[in-house]
Amino acid sequence: MELGATVCTPRSPDCPRCPLRQICRGKDDPTKYPTKRSRPARTLLEWRALALTRNDGAVLLARRPEGALFAGLWDLPADRPAGIRLHGRLTSRGIVEQTLTHREVRVEIQAARASGTPSSGNVRWVAPAGLSALGLSSLARKSLGRAGVLTPRRPSRTFDAGGGAE
DSSP: OOHHHHTBOSSSBOGGGOTTGGGOTTSSOGGGOSOOOOOOOOEEEEEEEEEEEOTTSOEEEEEOOTTSTTTTSEEOOSSOOTTEEEEEEEEEEEEEEEEOSSEEEEEEEEEEEEEEOOSSTTEEEEOGGGGGGSOBOHHHHHHHHHHTSSBTTBOSOOBOTTSOBO
16 A cells, blocks of 8 residues: 555645554654755856858857767857858847756857858758758757747748648
């Protein structure tokens, strides 16, 4: 018999029926038990992401390094990659926040027009229509939305009426 499911329920304990009443620490004030565990504070991670776009609408993405949060997934780069030229100043597009199980993440989005060929194979230009083929975290999708790359008119993924991806 499960006492926690039938007799000692959290909202309505039935202490007179409990076979463990004599040794129970909560018999005098059941609302104190079980005690709530305090959760450790979530670690705050902050970084800057550059939403660099070409005139044709392609956005520059970088693969997250091994050992990093979201390792192996594609995201906006934190710094201007070698081989890329900025056209104009970086402008702020705001902050994207996301709560993960053990962390809070805050990303400042800055945008600019850019051109050039990245010198690293872990960085590439991607047309908005090609974003659905890449592994992107939900945080990266939020960041791309904040930067104006993913909009309701340009979703990263479409679904058919049956709920499957097209």
